[in-house]
């Protein structure tokens with residue numbers, strides 16, 4: 001089996017061209033990448049350049065609004081809404097140097113920015129979410145087949161059949177320009193973490209790099225991580241995918257939910273803003289997650305997310321006690337920490 005591997009990284013690139021005819025080969029490649037590394041990129045995935053550009057335009061329009069307008073839909077404790085500099089990572093004890101907007105399919109009453117502030121925000125966002133969810137379904141069916149499970153396991157597990165219980169989330173991300181700013185070593189655009197969903201699909205723009213992954217992982221549930229970090233090249237034509245903690249558990253740890261982070265630009269690198277967009281396929285609230293070998297107790301999607309949030313809060317307390325001296329930075333953590341994916 002041969003992979004195309006980005007020069008500067010060891011994250012395999014898997015092409016989805018001729019998907020139906022190449023299905024068996026694609027499943028083999030997805031399983032190999034996800035059991036060894038937990039990350040892969042997708043080429044020829046069917047989401048058009050225009051769709052991706054439109055999504056980034058929407059994101060830029062939204063983040064260009066004044067903070068008091070964005071604050072009309074603040075992060076609401078259910079992984080929906082806007083935050084800025086409010087996500088403190090347990091792994092670093094410092095706030096990510098970013099702002100983000102979380103959007104879901106269900107229970108979004110009052111959480112959509114109004115047409116007075118931004119034109120057609122909801123319709124434009126949902127069009128992109130639908131497209132990414134459809135592609136995710138294709139990939140998740142491959143994982144079900146690769147794991148010897150019923151084809152619909154993760155699709156029925158994540159896609160709302162019309163009852164309004166979806167927990168999947170689109171996250172628009174804006175990492176601010178760091179022109180003329182100095183940061184201590186403990187600051188990151190996004191501190192090291194593993195995602196707690198089933199499957200993440202991440203869109204980047206050419207040249208806006210900084211994403212690093214720490215390939216492979218043996219256990220779910222702690223914030224320890226290895227020390228080998230690989231760069232993932234920022235390419236707008238490829239989707240970066242990673243396995244989240246839910247799929248790691250659902251596969252009895254066969255598929256790895258891998259730690260990753262976004263570093264600040266190094267000396268001599270462009271200091272401009274970075275935009276990325278992540279779609280987190282989450283288990284529906286009442287779906288039971290359990291692997292075929294029953295390695296872990298059954299758990300519902302709702303309980304899984306609740307526990308992930310609790311673990312994050314505990315992690316924050318433990319880490320900030322252990323690390324009292326955080327270097328000063330231009331952007332500092334606000335008093336309230338939030339826990340999102």
Ligand SMILES: O=C(O)CCC(=O)C(=O)O
Pocket residue numbers: 171173190195202211260261262276277278341
């Ligand atoms: O912006 C990126 O490249 C990664 C973001 C990420 O890992 C996350 O939001 O979970």
Ligand SMILES: [Fe+2]
Pocket residue numbers: 193194195260341
């Ligand atoms: Fe992530």
